[in-house]
Amino acid sequence: MSSKRVSVIVIGASHAGLGVSHKLLRQTSKVSVTLINPSDEYYFNIATPRFLVKPESLPPSKYLYSIPETFNEYPNSYFTLVKGLVTKIDYLNKSVLVNTGENQSTKGDDIIVTFDYLVIASGSTTPATLGQGSLKLPFKATAFEDTRNAISEAQKKLQAATRIVIGGAGPLGVELAGELAEASGSKKTITLVSKTRSLLDEATETVQRTAESLLRRKDIEILKNVTVDKAEQDLETKSWTVTLSTGRTIEADEYISTTGVIPNNEFIPKSFLNHDGWVNVDEKLRIVEDGTSRSDTYAVGDITCHPYRLLSRVSLQGATVASNIAACIEKDTCPATYSVEAQRKMMVVPVGQSTGTGHLGGWTLWGCLVWFFKGKDFLTYEAPKFLRGKMQ
Ligand SMILES: Cc1cc2nc3c(=O)[nH]c(=O)nc-3n(C[C@H](O)[C@H](O)[C@H](O)COP(=O)(O)OP(=O)(O)OC[C@H]3O[C@@H](n4cnc5c(N)ncnc54)[C@H](O)[C@@H]3O)c2cc1C
Known part of the structure; x- marks a missing residue:
């Protein structure tokens, strides 16, 4: 790494993280970027509801x-990928500690990387x-x-299950229910549990009604104004008992929670x-510590305090x-x-392969437009642009 260049982790x-790295490397030749991630x-x-349910x-x-x-x-000297997990930030030495071992308990695999600027995109x-408390589904990288x-x-577990309960009727719960209803093999009995009195709580009323219909x-059973109080898996039979706020219990082959977002912040x-x-x-997306903005550390994406943790927010x-x-x-x-x-x-x-609902600002989207923008391949046509930091 050239000592003349400013080092950015x-x-x-x-x-x-990919977006920031590419955009920075394109804007200035004065940086060397070290990108740290557990996987290469x-x-x-975004496409998990489709490919986890319909692998083909x-x-x-x-x-x-x-x-x-x-x-x-x-x-070469402008970019380095370090495969590992950051476990600590040390501001005295302006460095991060990275565990490059195969799992968290591997000792002796820690390396130290120094920085002038740090960007947290964890x-x-x-x-x-x-x-x-849910069937394990990789909705995010593990x-x-x-x-x-x-x-x-x-994929194997979803294919084998015939009785499935989904807890949470936001976009992910609705998308997943739509895909599962169309899965090949034996017909599945699907129950979608919504805590609120309409599905897609944040959508317009028209969109909420369309999703439900x-x-x-x-043939999806929809329970509204109901919460999942408990979801327990029998360790021997592997089946689930889902207890609802109404007192009803449902026996299921799989229970899927689509609620909750957990910050990846252990090292922060x-x-x-x-x-x-x-x-x-x-x-300016600089980190604020005790009311003061740091000049050497930024954060971007889901980890920031900004609401709406969405892909559509990440490029800007x-x-x-x-x-x-x-x-x-x-x-300066x-x-x-x-x-x-x-x-x-x-x-x-999308609600299944060929239709769906949604809105753009105040405009309700027809099912064919939802198919065109997302339903046909779950936005995978956009993935190379995100990978190369070319999304506007
Ligand atoms: C199933 C699902 C579907 C979604 N669909 C949509 C959609 O249709 N439209 C939309 O706008 N948004 C959608 N979202 C939201 C979208 O996925 C997020 O907004 C987006 O992933 C945020 O990107 P990010 O890079 O900030 O964080 P993440 O995608 O969470 O990536 C964080 C990265 O940091 C790595 N990391 C974490 N900790 C460390 C560490 N200590 N050291 C090194 N690396 C670390 C992780 O391994 C990961 O690679 C969906 C979310 C889910 C879960």
């Missing part, structure tokens, strides 16, 4: 990509990804096990975090961080700002 190589593969998790519909080449290959366009995970193995295990046409100083564990940032945030770091290096200024309000609200929810 980016923690996390998913949509946000980019995982396009999308080959792995559509949702798993080599990260190093995508950085071939830059000279994102979030979900209870189902961790198998916490840190210490091979995501490919986790995908293949999940499309799912009912697929507590002084950076809000009360829910997300990283406080200012309008990445561009903001890359512009600010480049400008700080070149001119930090001009770019990010505003959540500036991004238009949209929701596109």
Whole structure:
């Protein structure tokens, strides 16, 4: 690594971390970027409802990509990928500690990497990804096990199950129910449990009604204003007993939780975090510590305190961080700002292969448009753009 160049560490190589790294390398030749991630593969998790349920519909080449290959366009000394998990940030020495072992308990595999600027893009995970009170489904990349193995295990379990309960009727719950209703093999009995009195709580009323009617046409049982109080798996039979707030219990082959987002923040100083564990940032996406913005550390993507943890938010945030770091290096200024309000609200929810619902701002999307934008291949056509930081 050239000592003349400014060293930037980016923690996390998913949509946000890849975007920042590419945008920065394209904007200035004065940086060397070290990207740290547990895997050297980019995982396009957005398409999980489709390929976990219908493995034949999308080959792995559509949702798993080599990260190093995508950085071939830059000279070697400008970019390094470190495969490992950051376990600590040390501001005294301006460095991070990285566990490069095969699992968390492997000792002696720690390395230290130093930085001038640090970008935290460690994102979030979900209870189902961790198998916490749910069938284990890799809705996000898994840190210490091979995501490919986790995908293949999940596909087998979903194929074998005939009685499935889904807890949570947000976009993921609705998408998953729609896919499961169309899965090949023996017909599945699916129950979708919604805590709120309509599905897709954040959508317009028309979209909520359309989602419900499309799912009912697929024979999905919908329970509204009901919560899952308990979901317990029998360790011998592997079946689940799901207890609802109404007192009803349902016996199921699998229970899938689609609720909850957990910040990947174990290595982040507590002084950076809000009360829910997300990283406080200012309008320039610099980290805020005890009310003061740090000039050497930024955060981007799901890990920030900004609401709406969505892929559609990640590109603009990445561009903001890359512009600010480049400008700080070149001119000692930090001009770019990010505003959540500036991004238009949209929701596109396929319900099965050929239809769905959603809205763009105040415009309701017809089923054929939902198919065109997302339903036909679950946005996998966009994955190469995220991988190369070319999303606008
Ligand atoms: C099933 C599902 C479907 C979704 N569908 C949509 C959709 O249709 N539209 C939409 O807009 N949004 C969708 N989202 C939200 C979207 O996935 C997130 O907003 C997006 O993944 C955020 O990207 P990110 O890069 O910030 O974080 P993440 O994708 O969470 O990636 C974080 C990365 O950091 C790595 N990491 C974590 N900790 C460390 C560490 N200590 N050291 C090194 N690396 C670390 C992780 O392994 C991972 O690679 C969906 C989410 C889920 C779960």
